[in-house]
Amino acid sequence: MKKYKRFKGSATEYINLHNRIKGKKGIPSKCYLCDKADCKLELANLTQKYTEDLSDWAYMCGSCHKRYDSPKYHWKKKTKEWNKYCTSCKKIMPEELFYKRQGKVIATSNGKEYEWLCSTTWCKKCTKIWSKSKRDLTPVLR
Numbered sequence: 001m002k003k004y005k006r007f008k009g010s011a012t013e014y015i016n017l018h019n020r021i022k023g024k025k026g027i028p029s030k031c032y033l034c035d036k037a038d039c040k041l042e043l044a045n046l047t048q049k050y051t052e053d054l055s056d057w058a059y060m061c062g063s064c065h066k067r068y069d070s071p072k073y074h075w076k077k078k079t080k081e082w083n084k085y086c087t088s089c090k091k092i093m094p095e096e097l098f099y100k101r102q103g104k105v106i107a108t109s110n111g112k113e114y115e116w117l118c119s120t121t122w123c124k125k126c127t128k129i130w131s132k133s134k135r136d137l138t139p140v141l142r
Contacts, residue, residue, distance in 0.1 A: 014050075020052065021043060021052070022043055025054055027059060028041070028059050032044075032059055032060050032064070033058075033068065034061060034064050036061050039062070042059065043057060043058075044059070045057055046058055071085065072121070073095075082095050086098075086121070086122055086123040086126055088122045088126035088130070089123065089125070089126050093123060095119060097124055097125070098120050098121075098124065099120045
């Protein structure tokens with residue numbers, strides 16, 4: 001049986017609650033956060049309390065839903081942009097202050113390659129400080 005991180009009931013109760021909300025709310029044409037229209041929308045609970053209050057639910061694209069549920073990301077309504085939590089300096093800052101990961105990740109379930117679209121967990125400033133400290137500790141080879 002699948003477990004849901006913040007939901008305290010069973011998987012059946014979780015699915016039934018989502019189905020009841022879907023029936024009452026209806027599906028909009030765009031993402032609640034980024035306004036993207038040409039994508040599959042997922043029903044997301046905004047407060048993680050899982051009540052039947054319709055204002056506590058919104059449809060988001062998969063990318064926004066994953067980020068919204070993650071403690072690493074924070075949505076800024078005013079600017080409509082994602083901010084991220086740096087695990088080194090413990091600050092929340094714009095996502096462009098983090099390095100983008102490079103390369104590809106190979107999905108082990110089906111053998112296909114997917115681009116790694118996420119960023120690092122440390123901001124650029126913390127990464128540079130760490131990198132400089134490692135260079136200073138490296139002995140000179142002769």
